[in-house]
Amino acid sequence: MTSEPSRRKGRPAGRGRAGRRRGAPDTRGEILAAARAQFGELGYDGATVRGIAGAAGVDPALVHHYFGAKEKLFLAAMEIPFDPAIISERIADDSVGMGIGERAIRTFLGVWGDPAARAPILAMLRSAMRHEAAATLLRQFITRAILGRVLVAFDGIPSGPLRAEALASHLIGLAIVRYVVKLEPIASVSDEELIALVAPVLQQYYDGAF
CATH class of the missing domain: 1.10.10.60 (Homeodomain-like)
Incomplete structure (x- = not known):
């Protein structure tokens, strides 16, 4: 017999399995x-x-x-759709006439204000709250891609790493309340109102004595 094992009866040669699109560049x-x-x-x-x-x-x-x-x-x-180095530089840059608390919250809200960036980050936050592997992924991203660079701004400050992590944890908590849980009025307050409220608190992680 000369029938081909890989060909099903009645199917023309060269046709792939039904329901499956062959790989294409896109x-x-x-x-x-x-x-x-x-x-x-x-x-x-x-x-x-x-x-x-x-x-x-x-x-x-x-x-x-x-x-x-x-x-x-x-x-x-979940490849992050922005450059962590640029984000970190904006937070650490002390030449823009504002404290690190305001720089952090403005940068944070700028990223979240971009719908293209928000969707994958929301997925990471939701998954991190429910799945350990996703929580590990989020931890690694924050620690290696962002926090490691922001720590430069905390060099020479007592308990610098702890203070930097406290600032980051405050922002993550804010993201959960504002964008995941959508707790009012935090969810709908304007960026400028939120900046005025939160920036001084974030600044205390940098300036406060303990």
């Missing part, structure tokens, strides 16, 4: 875009490879082909 990007949207809306636990594949218009097997398990897809999809 397929990986489409999967990542769908993953960011699904993780942002549903969190880590709620999003599924099958759901992400459906949103991207591909077979789940193709998602596994590019990224493996859901955890690896999450890590790829």
Whole structure:
């Protein structure tokens, strides 16, 4: 017999399995875009490879082909859409005529005010509150990509690392209340009102004596 084992009866040669789009130059990007949207809306636990594949218009097997398990897809999809070095420099730069507390909150609100940046960060926060792997990812990102650079501004200050971490934790808590829980009136107050309220408190992490 000369039949080919890989060809199913009645299917023309050269045609892939039904329901599966062959890989194309933009397929990986489409999967990542769908993953960011699904993780942002549903969190880590709620999003599924099958759901992400459906949103991207591909077979789940193709998602596994590019990224493996859901955890690896999450890590790829949550690539931060801004330069942490620039963000850190803005916070640490003392030549702009404002204290580090105001610089930190203005930079923070500037990032969160960008919808393109907000979606993946929201996904990280939601997942960090529910999934240990995501919490570890968020911790590593904050520690290595941002906090490590901001610590330069705390050089020579007693308990500098602790103070810097306290400032960061205040901002993370604010993000959860304002953008995840959406507790009023914090959720809808203007940026300038929030800056006036929070900046002096953040400044105390830098100036305060203890």
